[in-house]
Amino acid sequence: MERKLVRESALEIASYHEVFAGPLHGVNPLSAFVSLVKLGIGAMQSLVKLLRIRPRVVLLTGGWANLPIALAARLLGIPIVIHLPDIEPGLTIKVLQRFARTVAITVKESARYFPTGKTIVTGYPLQENRLSATRESALERFQLDSRRRTLLVFGGSRGARSINIALGACLGRLLADGLQILHITGELDWQRVTQETGEWKDHPDYQAFPYLHDDMGLAFAAADLVLCRAGASTLAELPLFALPAILVPYPHAWRYQKVNADYLSERGAAIRLNDEDLSERLYDEIAQLIHDDARLRWMSDRSRALANPDGAAALARLLIETGAN
Numbered sequence: 001m002e003r004k005l006v007r008e009s010a011l012e013i014a015s016y017h018e019v020f021a022g023p024l025h026g027v028n029p030l031s032a033f034v035s036l037v038k039l040g041i042g043a044m045q046s047l048v049k050l051l052r053i054r055p056r057v058v059l060l061t062g063g064w065a066n067l068p069i070a071l072a073a074r075l076l077g078i079p080i081v082i083h084l085p086d087i088e089p090g091l092t093i094k095v096l097q098r099f100a101r102t103v104a105i106t107v108k109e110s111a112r113y114f115p116t117g118k119t120i121v122t123g124y125p126l127q128e129n130r131l132s133a134t135r136e137s138a139l140e141r142f143q144l145d146s147r148r149r150t151l152l153v154f155g156g157s158r159g160a161r162s163i164n165i166a167l168g169a170c171l172g173r174l175l176a177d178g179l180q181i182l183h184i185t186g187e188l189d190w191q192r193v194t195q196e197t198g199e200w201k202d203h204p205d206y207q208a209f210p211y212l213h214d215d216m217g218l219a220f221a222a223a224d225l226v227l228c229r230a231g232a233s234t235l236a237e238l239p240l241f242a243l244p245a246i247l248v249p250y251p252h253a254w255r256y257q258k259v260n261a262d263y264l265s266e267r268g269a270a271i272r273l274n275d276e277d278l279s280e281r282l283y284d285e286i287a288q289l290i291h292d293d294a295r296l297r298w299m300s301d302r303s304r305a306l307a308n309p310d311g312a313a314a315l316a317r318l319l320i321e322t323g324a325n
Helices: 002-008 029-053 064-076 091-096 108-113 135-142 161-176 187-196 198-202 216-222 234-240 256-266 275-290 293-304 311-324
Strands: 058-060 080-084 102-105 119-121 150-154 180-184 206-209 225-228 245-247 270-272
Touching (some): 064 080, 080 091, 102 108, 135 216
Parallel strands (some): 150 180
């Protein structure tokens, strides 16, 4: 995934490198042994690469792929900063934080998972296309009626099949209710969705995309309500646009998304809907919320109160300061 993102990025990246790594947690003994071998090779590769590059600081974001770099940086005495995008750290970050000088956290509530004084709240680093998006530009880009409500549905670059299926089952009723719908299916589910949408795929109030890159910020700016997973970026993107949301945590990846969804829902900015309840409850949840002006405004205010648009700049300042010391 990272290779593809780097290739498609408009950023000027000085160099790109890959090293071997593998998961140790939640795998069978044979896979764990193979991962140990890969991690050993990856650590040696990382030592060579760091000796050549001579970085003043290393930024890690969690996951087993970070282990070889962390080990090499520790051996070479290079300071490490970890950025925790989610509310709760996973096993790898819990281990790596022992090597790190600082853990940059998205929200202050994450500090309880780390030793006192180890964390600093930077917020989540948002892309420029989010920060610069305006409602007016969004309505023009998607040719939407400003007098009507818009529902944005997405599940990340790969999509969320259960969300796509549940939306497809009630799509006709939602359109009949007068909703405008922007549906980002994900690249893996695009063909199936376009085949099964049937008569609705050419409806003037329904627009489907496999994925939006530079225009994703405009999609947020156009929306009045969002239906999506509860990945780390929702902690920053939804509040930036003061968006109420129906969050459906991905059920097969420990508890990260559930914790993220609960953080927003407990503060009144979102409703959490479990994946297994989608087919039964999705239409009612959307229909009740989208036509309740007072509740939408209240949720929007709660969402706006959580916004922190300075995440990227704050994290950059921390890296510069760490590398200078």
